[in-house]
Amino acid sequence: MKAQQLRAFCLEFNAAVEEFPFGPETSVFKVLGKMFALSALDATPLTVNLKCDPDLAVRLRADHPGVIVPGWHMNKRHWNTVTVGSLPDRLVRELVEDSYDLVVAGLPRAERLRLDRA
Template structure:
């Protein structure tokens, strides 16, 4: 069973991305992380919900779902482009951090050149 600290680390990692903001467009129960107004991560905050949903390349998404029982098609999201990762410790933390980077990078790649240049430190 994951503890709150893993969810906290995931949220901190998302918020540490250049230009990332934490928003609550769906109510107080889901933290949504956005860059330039576009979602790249969703973290449910309910006591029983220990997961993060991340944008993912469709081919990689299918591969990850085959490798980890804790990675499933995005909950309430486009299942081709989103995965939900249950934070139960079965996905190595290093890989989880790479998936957060991947999700963020996918969203940034779709931004305009001007929007991307604003994100540079």
Template sequence: MDGATLHEVTVRTALALPAVEETQPFGADSVVYKVVGRMFVLATELRGVPIVNLKCAPPHGAALVRDLAEVSPGWHMDKRHWITLAPGDGLDETMVEDLVANSWELVVAGLPRARRPLDAARRSNPGA
């Protein structure tokens, strides 16, 4: 997967998830996606190479770092709980979509129940 596609798939996937907002707290060169005010994706460039930072459960992240050259510990993030994706043949669209969705799920799971987007939707529509 090339860098432009990495960013495109990441952005498309992040924006399709519930309660997501796009922000640029670090300047015009970096885009951050948040759910209920908490970051779950950072899309930026490192030395001219598009990268994506995602929250990831430590055992899963460690396995990805071990097995894929395109995955490294989170750049400028907590190295246990974040990973960085870089362009390369080891990534495909489905994997990136799954990792973005998993990052969103981890952040939502850490929110108080009353602030979780899916729990709020269920309360307003109990039959769902």
């Protein structure tokens, strides 16, 4: 998966937006103001920080050492840094979708319902 494919996929989700609160080199993808992905899309190698269930995060890190690591500059229990080009596109897509779903699940009920109608 290339940077533009990652960007396009992140923006496919309901109410997803791209913002640059940390400067123009870092894309932050949010849903209703909450971050679900963060990436320096011009970086080599291409990595993305994604929210993850803590138990799954540990398993993914064990299954993909050096490719999926604790989230850089993030809560290490809930975030992973994923080296995109070192994994199958399908797995990267699943991890991004899981991150989005976890963030949405943490939103207030009224906001979740609003997303369902969009």
